[in-house]
Amino acid sequence: MSTTKNITDNGVNVEALLEAREALTQAPEAAQFTWRAKNEWVKGTHSRSTVEGFFGLGEEQQHRSRFTFDADHPEVFASEDHGATPVEMVLAGLASCLTAGIAAVAQNRQIQLRSVTATLEGAMDIQGILGIDGDVRNGFQGIKVSYKIDADATPDELKAVVAQSQKRSAVFDIVTNPTNVSVEVS
């Protein structure tokens, strides 16, 4: 065992994460989480989502406070632009998930980060959502993510950190793989 004091600090408590990993390996039922969001129509294409509670570690959990997200569409869609477009929120979710992973993986590999910035682009042919051409899908044609990272590591080490973050990212998985979705009305 190394007794060298770890001076890398990306603000991620890797020891706690590794302890949780060990504990959940022994008790896989506690690893079952359910994430929730609520959404309410405001007016036009404007709606407001809130997240507060979720289930995990065998019991109900709460965020420290309720978070709200306004979503709308921009004026070129004849909307009032009260918030981000939902597809932009998907890009934001992907970026936040990958960046969180980068910080954690870098911490675990003792790589001190100084700055991490990501730029995301999702290309879309809106002939799909407008129903103009049935051969065009509604969603993104593809997503491009570009990272700029300033850190104490070689370019290949940073590429490996970003690759590992993709490998372990929930949103990357959600975006790149199919998921069954059931929508009910009551």
Next chain:
Amino acid sequence: MRTTTVVIGAGHAGLAMSRCLGDRSIDHVVLERGEVANTWKTERWDSLRLLTPNWQSRLPGYEYLGDDPDGFRTMPETIAFIERYAEVISAPVRTNSAVTSVRRSDDGYVVATSQGDWQCRTVVLATGACNVAKVPTLAAELPPSIATLTPLQYRNPDQIEPGRVLVVGASASGTQIAEEIHRSGRPVTLSLGEHVRVPRVYRGRDIKWWMDAVGVLDEFYTDVDNIDRVRNVPSLQLAGSDERRNVDLNALTDIGVRLVGRLAGIADCKAQFSGSLLNLCQMADLKMNRLLDRIDEWVAQNMGDGEVDPPHRFEPTRVEASPPLGMDLTSSEIKTIIWATGFRPDHSWLDVPVFDRKGRLRHDGGVVESPGMYLMGIPFLRRRKSSLIDGAGDDARDLSAHLAAHLDGRTVVPSARDEMPTLRSVA
């Protein structure tokens, strides 16, 4: 019938253990359901050759003495090699003795076979790591018009209808089978997940020579971060051939194989491929380069200038800008799917509570969680080379030492390495 130790399986691993037990004068038998080297005779495709060079199949008391140390054995040559080993070490093999159950007794185990029961104090499981081909559960969604084969059933392209073939999995089996089928005139689409890219030759030497020399193959199971993960890493993208050709993804792209992402789902007779192909290829390139870096560092410290070719790096894996995310399984000309999605051992005859919640045998470096029971021949059992013929010797030496201590009533930690001087020559 009674003996001290029953070894189950007369492949290279069981025979290496037999030799080490013999060296220690431990009375034993080696039970084999068929003949010596049974799986090599019945569960391998026709053109397969060993992935390790001839010189690298060293077994306790046995090694290659032919005139082609850098060649790769065909299956008949591999079978002959293992049969000869059984003769050289006079292994007490009982052929056509299929084990039907193993259960605990008062002082050890009862091993029931098609030829009667054996009472023993210790038992060694050496029945191999590749008894069952893993097939993903989504295979159940396939339309019945599509034929499927696993690498255990595949023999040669003549088994397969003309038309496009989807090969799922890009380890040693998947890449070699994809290459062979594509060259037979049946165009191949290769769906791949995590994979391990290595060149056959680097700086003028075989990659297995480097991995041996640098010490990669000797890495011990207690020295890796996460042994469960490492034991599940796919096999290296390698083939054994006279021309020492690569079977990495660029080599397959060069002959016209189409690469797609991991098979993520089948819905409405449509295969869905993951959009993560680029990341998986970049990860494999980075990992290969870390191995090459390690080789270069070793050369700098241990070899003189000019002794080997200068260092270089290989072209990154080429991935098309927008690989297909789906494939229609009814209208496209796909006729056959090959599931090269890995293997698992079959210990269904083991009637001893040693399995974890995922059905894997609980063991510490081959010392099973049932006193006097040992496991051989699975990936990274004790060392990175444990799945190679060349790895059976060191594992058999360690585990036979632990077994001998158990018989003597002494306690030894499972990770102890054998210190006993052994006879390495002969034959």
